[in-house]
Amino acid sequence: MQFEYINHNVLDNLFYIIVSILIFFVIYDNVQRLKKYKQILLTAFMGWQIILCMKFPIYIDQYCVHDLRQIPLFIGTLYGGWPTGAALLIILLTSRFAIYGFNFLTLMVYIVIFLVTAVFSTKFNRFNKKKKLLTSALITFILEVITTYMAVAMSDVFKVTEAYIFYFIIVPPLVVFLSVYLLELLMDTIRVRSNMVKLEKMEVVSQLAASISHEVRNPLTVVKGFIELLKDPELSQEKKEQYIEHVARELNNAEAIISDYLAFAKPATEKVETIIVEQEMKNIIEILRPWANMKSVNIKERLVHGTVLGNANYFRQCFLNIMKNGIEAMPNGGELQIATILNKNDFIIKVSDTGVGMNKEQINRYGEPYYSSKEKGTGLGSMVAVKTIQTMRGKLEIESAPDEGTTITVFLPIYLEKKVEAKIILETEFLRP
Incomplete structure (x- = not known):
């Protein structure tokens, strides 16, 4: 019965140590502002482990009560250096003397553990993972042996039993080995994820650079x-x-490509103004109408008055790209329908074509860097459109199917200079769902 009780308390101590390490990394990884206070966070969690281990000790016999409080002290000092170790030593001794009373032997034992571990911590943090695992377990074992000899030499009542040897000389190095392995694994995970984010950003930049290089080279070759x-x-x-x-x-074409790239990389948000949607859409349609006529595309419009907030230049560029894509999707001619709808919360802009349509993959990848459903496209136009709508706190929806045309619906927040009732305009039959 006593053996089961001992095992139960050992598992409790192990549970406090491992769970505290996991919680530490969850908070450290997800709360960005705490990353600069890593040592304070480490001290708090290791200190909490020390107190929990002492509150739920391991009973070897009626005269001998121990716990695994030294393991958080080892780990905290190894990873946090002497400042963290000193803070943990104070927490350990204060809690120990408050619970059990003052003991000179305890004071000497933990000062020795702290000093040896603090000296070793500088070299420890320069080791690789394998060396950290082996040396941390070895130094723990050596310290347990040294402190046991100290206890035997300084106390007449202290006895070294088989249970003591197992739980406080053999078990601690194994627990330290496990803790260091867990810490290194979690730190590696954070580093790998951080590197993946950097690589993804570099991949986007390289894709954009490749597309820019390819597209700008064409007009420059013509100019030459x-x-x-x-x-x-x-x-x-x-x-x-x-x-x-x-x-x-051709120079204007090259300039437009570069402008698209800059709009995606750093959209202009500093200049926010009132945009009269009806007026802007009419201007865009008039710019595109001659080109649409050449492509045998009839532009049909139904526009209502309304205003939104944003950058007017990028608003024009956004819908110029969307409408231009719609015209290009109808190589054999067709009809481009533009409608604006006003409701209580949103200004809705619909652009529908009767072109080649898109499949599910093309819809899902719309606006993705360096992806275009057109043979010679770069995807920059759709990227700029998506980025502009996001900047204006709007959303974009696509309804499409191969050979059935495409409808792009943009929802933008209404801007009302005066508090007036929003007018609801119902869609007419000529607009496809």
Whole structure:
């Protein structure tokens, strides 16, 4: 019966140590502002372990009561250095003397443990994982043997029993080994995840750089060719003007690509203004109408008055990209429908085409860096659109199926200069769901 009781208390001590380590890492990893207070956090959790171990001790016999309080002191000093170790030593001795009363032997034993571990901690933190595991267990074993000899030498009543040897010379190095392994595993997990985030960011940048490089090189190659042609002294004035017009157009294309990249990388949020949606949409439609006519695309519109807050330049660019994509999705002609709907909370903008449509994968990857359903597309236009809508605290929804066209619905918060009742406009039959 006594053996079961001893085992139960040993498991309790192990439970407090392991769970405290896990909770420490959960808080350290998820509460960003606490990361700069790592030593204070470590001291708090290791100190709590020390108190719990002493409150629920291991009974070897009626004259001998021990616990695993030295293990949090080992771990805290090894990883936090002497400042953390000193704080933990104070917590340990204060709690020990408050619970059991003052004992000179206890004072000497834990001062020795602290001093040896503090000296060793500087080298310990420079070791690799394997070396940390082996040396931490070894130093714990050596310290347990040294303190046992101290106890025997300084106390006439202290006895070294088989139970003592097992629980306080053999078990502690194993528990320290397990604790160090758990700590290193959790720290490796945090480091790997941090590196993965950095790699993902670098991957996005490299993809954007590749797309920019590819797209800008095309217009620059054209410009270079026309400049060579302009060197011909016998070139007519009409041809010169024609070539210069081509050069200007290609340079504008290159500028637009770079602007798309900058809009995605750092969207302009400093200039927030009132945007009259009806007016802006009409301007965009008028810009696109000649090109749509060339593509045999009929633009049909139904616009209502309303205002939203945002950057007007990026608002235009956003919907210019969406409508342009809709026209390009109808290579054999079709109809582009633009409608705005006002309700109590949102200004809804719908852009529908009768084009080639998108499958589920294309819908899910809409706005993803370096992804485009078009053969020569870079995906920059859709990236800018998605980023702009997010910046304006809106959301974007896509309804589409292959060969059935696409409807893009954008919800933006209404901006009302005066508190007026919002007018609800119902969709008409010409708008497809």
